[in-house]
Each structure stands twice: as structure tokens, then as C-alpha cells.
Amino acid sequence: MSEIxxxxxxxxENREALVTILGLGYVGLPLAxxxxxAGYPVLGYDVDHQKVxxxxxxRCYIKHLRPEKVEEMARSKTFEATDDAKKLxxxxxxxxxxPTPLTKQREPDMTFVDATxxxxxxxxxxxQLVVLESTxxxxxxxxxxxxxxxxxxxxxxxxxxxAYSPEREDPGNKEYGTFNTPKVIGGVxxxxxxxxxxxYASIVQKVVRVRDARTAEATKLTENxxxxxxxALVNELKVIYDRMGIDVWDVLxxxxxKPFGFMRFNPGPGWGGHxxxxxxxxxxxxxxxxxxxxxxxEHAGEVNIRMPEYVIEKLIxxxxxxxxxxKGSRIxxxxxxxxxxxxxxxxxxxxxxxxxxxxxxxxxxxxxxxIPQLPQMRAWPNxxxxxxxxxxxxxxxxxxxxxxxxxxxxxxxxxxxxxAPLIIDTRGIYARPSSKIVKA
Ligand SMILES: NC(=O)c1ccc[n+]([C@@H]2O[C@H](COP(=O)([O-])OP(=O)(O)OC[C@H]3O[C@@H](n4cnc5c(N)ncnc54)[C@H](O)[C@@H]3O)[C@@H](O)[C@H]2O)c1
Numbered sequence: 301m302s303e304i305x306x307x308x309x310x311x312x313e314n315r316e317a318l319v320t321i322l323g324l325g326y327v328g329l330p331l332a333x334x335x336x337x338a339g340y341p342v343l344g345y346d347v348d349h350q351k352v353x354x355x356x357x358x359r360c361y362i363k364h365l366r367p368e369k370v371e372e373m374a375r376s377k378t379f380e381a382t383d384d385a386k387k388l389x390x391x392x393x394x395x396x397x398x399p400t401p402l403t404k405q406r407e408p409d410m411t412f413v414d415a416t417x418x419x420x421x422x423x424x425x426x427x428q429l430v431v432l433e434s435t436x437x438x439x440x441x442x443x444x445x446x447x448x449x450x451x452x453x454x455x456x457x458x459x460x461x462x463a464y465s466p467e468r469e470d471p472g473n474k475e476y477g478t479f480n481t482p483k484v485i486g487g488v489x490x491x492x493x494x495x496x497x498x499x500y501a502s503i504v505q506k507v508v509r510v511r512d513a514r515t516a517e518a519t520k521l522t523e524n525x526x527x528x529x530x531x532a533l534v535n536e537l538k539v540i541y542d543r544m545g546i547d548v549w550d551v552l553x554x555x556x557x558k559p560f561g562f563m564r565f566n567p568g569p570g571w572g573g574h575x576x577x578x579x580x581x582x583x584x585x586x587x588x589x590x591x592x593x594x595x596x597x598e599h600a601g602e603v604n605i606r607m608p609e610y611v612i613e614k615l616i617x618x619x620x621x622x623x624x625x626x627k628g629s630r631i632x633x634x635x636x637x638x639x640x641x642x643x644x645x646x647x648x649x650x651x652x653x654x655x656x657x658x659x660x661x662x663x664x665x666x667x668x669x670x671i672p673q674l675p676q677m678r679a680w681p682n683x684x685x686x687x688x689x690x691x692x693x694x695x696x697x698x699x700x701x702x703x704x705x706x707x708x709x710x711x712x713x714x715x716x717x718x719x720a721p722l723i724i725d726t727r728g729i730y731a732r733p734s735s736k737i738v739k740a
Contacts, residue, residue: 302458304427305491311392312499315339319499320391322416324351324381326574326644327433327467328397329362330478333369336379337479338503344381345388345419355381363643363670364472388423393431393499396420397467399574400434406581406601408437410444417448424452429461429495435520435579437586440464441513442488457489463496464488464513466520471573472642482506486516524579525597530565531576532600535607538567547739549728569705569726569740570607570649572638577604577647608652612660614740615703615724622700622722627661630699632689634716635706636668643670650705651680658683665699667691669710693719704729 301309311317319335321328324346336342346352351361358374360367373379380387388394398412413434420430430449432441441464446456456462465485470476483504487493493509501507510516538548548567556564571577580601584594616626636650637643645651650666654674657664666674667688674686689695691711696702696719707727717723717730723737730737 301491301494304459305461305495308392308427308429308461308495309498312495312502315502316341317392317499318343318390319393319395320345320388321395321397322346322388322419323397323399323412323434324348324355325397325399326362326471327469328395329355329360329370330365330469331395331397331433331467332379333366333373334478334503336373336376337369340503341378342373342380343387343391344379345383345385346381347383349383352381352383385419385422388419389425391423391428393429394420394423395431395433397433400436400578400582402578402581407585408582410436410440413440413444414448417445421449421452424449424454424460426454426459429463429492429499431463431465431496431499433465433467435466435524435575435582436517437582438514438517438521439586440517441486446488457491461492461495462488462513463492464516465496465500466516468520468523471644472639478504480505482508484508484510484516484519486510486513488513518583521579521583524575525583525600527565528571528576528580528604529596529600530563531568531571532603534565534567536603539610542739547733549731549739552728566728567726568607568649569611569653571604572646572648573644574646577601608649608656611649611703611724611726611740612653612656614738615657615701616660618722618724618738619701624700625661626657628663629701630663630665631657632696632699632702632720633657633664633666634668634691634702634704634711635708636666636671636674637706637708640707641670641709645671645675645677648705651677651683653703653705654686655680655683665689665695667695667711668706669708691716696720 319340320343321332322345324344332342332344354361358371360370396416398416401409403409454460468481483500485496485507497509541548555562580597584597587594636645638648654664672688701722702720703724704727713729724740726740733739
């Protein structure tokens with residue numbers, strides 16, 4: 301190890317390295333917390349002034365995280381949140397946790413990565429370690445990041461160090477968080493990998509060192525492709541079995557009793573969250589550069605994207621059976637978060653369902669205990685302002701149908717089934733369909 305790398309390693313081992321997290325969202329904020337827990341001085345940088353102000357005031361804006369930790373960080377002398385890029389020059393470790401969405405054409409949108417790279421390049425000095433955590437295509441770190449950062453004249457692996465370590469955050473998971481989820485690490489070169497490994501081993505329970513940054517990038521994508529494909533598989537089976545008069549949830553309950561060789565995935569009204577509907581397309585896009593097609597990913601996309609339409613069709617048929625049209629019907633959407641018990645609405649199928657129902661002339665309301673106001677989403681700019689209504693027996697009985705999009709635990713499903721005239725259950729809440737419960 302060169303002298304410059306040894307100095308950084310020494311700073312890490314003595315918890316003297318200033319850890320800077322760029323992007324303080326669902327991934328960056330918990331990471332800042334565990335680095336602070338481990339005794340590092342932490343600088344949080346975000347272009348969102350509101351987040352910076354809230355953190356400086358000790359206020360946590362992500363519901364499932366530890367609010368008392370944010371208060372503690374704000375009170376301590378070893379945490380600062382800032383939107384001032386000039387402060388980044390003091391950093392020893394810079395970790396990028398910025399968004400990696402898709403463009404309208406479902407291709408990687410690297411604008412956030414590139415903008416943050418400019419910020420990092422402006423602050424780069426010898427002896428720093430830069431780590432990308434955002435999910436992305438294999439080659440991002442050692443092609444895009446390395447070449448941009450080397451344009452400063454500094455050399456990767458000699459003057460500064462560069463690695464990739466994917467975040468595996470599962471929002472709302474009470475068992476696994478940033479600290480106890482094993483962290484995969486791949487360096488662009490061996491010294492970068494060693495330094496990143498030393499750092500992460502000091503803040504999380506277990507690290508898994510892989511050959512290089514590309515392997516680490518591909519590991520993250522493989523995990524998410526696996527989920528996307530399996531979700532599509534059970535959604536496809538749901539549609540097939542429904543035609544055969546078989547309840548897919550009954551089938552899955554039975555199949556899950558097999559103690560080996562089967563892993564349960566659940567069907568639903570589509571797919572959601574910031575990862576599963578987006579990340580697989582990072583791989584299919586990059587695969588094209590190598591003349592490879594990715595049929596599983598494309599097919600999974602087609603199946604999952606069709607699900608909101610399928611659910612609406614089931615609703616239309618059920619209303620039709622009751623001599624009602626969707627036009628003019630009062631439809632209550634239960635849950636707009638993309639999964640149960642969290643407040644994250646990103647990529648939730650609820651938005652498409654609400655949009656389609658409104659276009660069909662339905663009167664739409666929603667209830668979500670975690671999302672009091674329907675957030676403005678870039679992909680759904682025409683949705684009206686809506687507030688979550690209370691789930692009272694009178695509200696439930698006043699609607700023509702309740703469509704369960706998210707199976708939040710706090711909902712009283714017995715009361716719902718007693719009071720609702722019709723329920724479209726996309727989550728397998730109710731064991732048996734009945735005259736008023738339609739599984740979709
Ligand atoms: N949310 C998850 O559960 C999850 C899990 C695993 C991986 N990821 C990946 O992690 C990355 C971040 O996701 P997230 O959920 O934390 O996103 P997020 O939107 O919650 O947070 C991103 C933050 O980056 C900030 N930002 C944007 N541009 C910036 C810039 N130029 N400089 C500094 N800050 C900037 C935003 O203001 C925001 O606060 C994505 O690549 C995502 O795919 C997310």
C-alpha cells in the first residue's frame with residue numbers, strides 16, 4: 301500500500317476520517333446514521349435545502365428510521381448537514397447515494413450521477429476514497445466515474461481511491477437494516493477495494509468483498525432482477541389460475557410447505573418502489589452494448605406493467621355484475637404506498653390505477669395511514685390533489701367498491717369486509733372469495 305493509502309487507512313482505523321454522504325434520502329440518511337454510530341465525524345450533503353434544514357434541526361423525514369438518532373446527530377459536534385459543496389474538500393471518504401431513475405424511454409437516467417460527479421470532481425484531492433452506492437449498470441464506476449474523476453489530473457488507485465458498494469436497504473424491514481445487512485464491496489483496483497473494505501467493516505456487521513466494482517454492480521442488479529422476474533412469474537400464474545378457477549394464494553400457501561427448492565413471492569397489483577421496476581432495465585440496456593438480449597427482464601417488465609390494467613378490468617367486471625358502470629362509481633383505493641407499512645409511494649401502482657379510474661369517470665378517494673396527502677409524482681402530473689380519508693364504517697359503506705392496493709397492517713380488514721359493498725383484493729388478504737370479495 302502506498303503512503304497516501306496508508307494515511308487514509310490509519311484515519312479510518314482511528315475513526316478520524318471525515319465521512320461525507322452525498323444524497324440524504326432513503327439510502328444516504330441511514331448510512332450517515334451507522335457511520336455516526338461507529339464514531340466517525342459525518343458530513344451530509346444534499347441539494348435539497350429542506351432536507352438539510354430538517355437534519356440540522358434534528359428532525360427525521362423518513363418515518364421508519366430512528367428519529368432519536370437524528371436528534372442525537374444534530375446535537376453532536378460530529379455531524380453536519382449542508383448544501384455547500386465547498387465543504388466537501390475536507391472529506392476523506394465521499395459516498396454517493398443519489399437517484400438512478402429511468403428516462404421515459406426506460407433507459408438509465410444518469411443526470412443525477414453526472415451532476416454529483418461534477419461536485420465530487422470539484423472537491424477531489426489526493427488521499428480521498430470515493431464510493432458509489434446507487435444502483436447502476438456494470439461498468440459505471442470504472443468507466444464513467446473513474447474517467448471523469450481522472451480528468452482532474454489525479455490518478456485512480458494512486459492519488460484517490462474508487463469503489464462500488466450497493467445499498468440493500470429494504471424500507472420498513474424490522475429485522476434487517478443498514479447495520480446488519482451484509483455489504484458487498486468491489487474496488488476499481490485492489491487498494492481501493494481494501495480501503496473500502498476497511499471502512500465498511502468498521503460500520504456494518506459483515507462485508508462481502510468481491511473481485512471488482514463490476515462484480516459488485518452486477519450483484520446488486522442480479523438480486524433485483526431475481527425479484528422482478530419472480531414477481532412477474534406469480535403475477536402471470538395468478539392470471540392463468542384465475543381463468544382456471546384456482547386461487548393463486550391457495551396454491552402458494554400449499555407450495556410454500558415444501559421445505560426445499562421453493563421460495564415464495566406474492567402476486568399484487570403491479571410492482572413498485574425505487575428498485576424493482578427500474579433496476580433490471582439498467583442491465584438490459586447495458587446488455588445491448590454486448591449484443592445480448594435480456595428476454596427474462598423484458599418479459600417480467602411486460603407482465604408486471606400489465607397488472608394495474610388487469611386489476612381495473614376485474615373491478616369493471618365486478619361492478620358490471622352489480623349492474624353498475626365504473627363511470628360515476630365511488631371507488632376507495634386502500635393504500636398508495638408501494639408496499640405495506642411504509643410511507644414510500646415511489647413507483648407505486650396506485651397512481652396508475654387512480655389515474656385510469658379517474659379517466660374512466662370514477663369518483664376516486666383513497667386511504668393510506670402512512671401517506672396523508674397524495675404526493676405529486678413526476679410520472680402522474682395530472683392527478684388532482686387528494687387527502688387520505690378516514691376509514692370509518694360510513695365512508696366504507698358509502699363507496700361502490702374498495703380496491704386494496706397496499707395491505708397495510710393497521711387496517712381493520714374485518715370491519716372493511718362487513719361494511720364494503722364490494723372489495724377488490726389484490727393482496728390475498730381474504731382467504732376466500734365471497735359474493736362481495738373479488739380476488740384480483
Ligand atoms: N430506497 C431504497 O430502498 C434503495 C435500496 C437499494 C438501493 N437504492 C438505490 O440507492 C440510490 C439512492 O436511492 P434513494 O432511495 O436513497 O433515493 P432518494 O431519492 O431517497 O434520495 C436521493 C437524494 O439525493 C439527493 N440528490 C439528488 N441530486 C443530488 C446531487 N447532485 N448532489 C447531492 N444530492 C443529490 C436528493 O435530493 C435526495 O435527497 C438509487 O440508486 C437507488 O436505486 C435504493
